[in-house]
Amino acid sequence: MxxxxxxxxxxxxxxxxxxxxxxxxxxxxHNEFPDGAKVMAVDPIQGDKLTPRYEGPFTVVRRNTGGAYILKDGTDELLGRKYAPSQLKLVLDDLDDDDIYEVEYITAHRTAEAGGG
CATH class of the missing domain: 1.20.5 (Single alpha-helices involved in coiled-coils or other helix-helix interfaces)
Incomplete structure (x- = not known):
């Protein structure tokens, strides 16, 4: 048996x-951020629904051996705590001017159907 x-x-x-x-x-x-990347960090003490959920932007200094990130603020001072990758969001701060268009007027426009809002 x-x-x-x-x-x-x-x-x-x-x-x-x-x-x-x-x-x-x-x-x-499994988020990995390169050194020097701009990120936003989750606000740990968010007051109410109208306060921003993320604070920043911050710059990634390095990743420690435990996987947490060490950040610095806009004045190049290190932040007092470390952030887990799940608490960070990558910020894309370089916009291409090629994708921005200026429109003089709209010649044809889709109209909303009756009752469709």
């Missing part, structure tokens, strides 16, 4: 554990 039951229980436990690991790894965001 011990040659049949215990190996089956062990195999089932390993299978369940592997499924739990795979499910957990699917939920994790």
């Amino acid at each position: 011990t040659e049949v039951v215990f190996p089956a229980i062990d195999a089932k436990a390993r299978s369940t554990q592997q499924k739990m690991i795979e499910r957990f790894n699917r939920t994790i965001l």
Whole structure:
């Protein structure tokens, strides 16, 4: 009985554990930010719905061995705490002038259908 039951229980436990690991790894965001990148950080003490959710922009100084990021502000001073990758959002601050157009007037316009709003 011990040659049949215990190996089956062990195999089932390993299978369940592997499924739990795979499910957990699917939920994790693997964000990596290069040094010098501009990021916004989540505000840990957001007051109410009308206050901004993110603060910044900050510049990434480096990533420590634990995976947290060390940031500096606009005056090149290091922030007092470290941020996990899930607390940061990349900021794209370089806009191309080629994608901006100036329009004199609109010749044809789609009209809203009656009752469609």
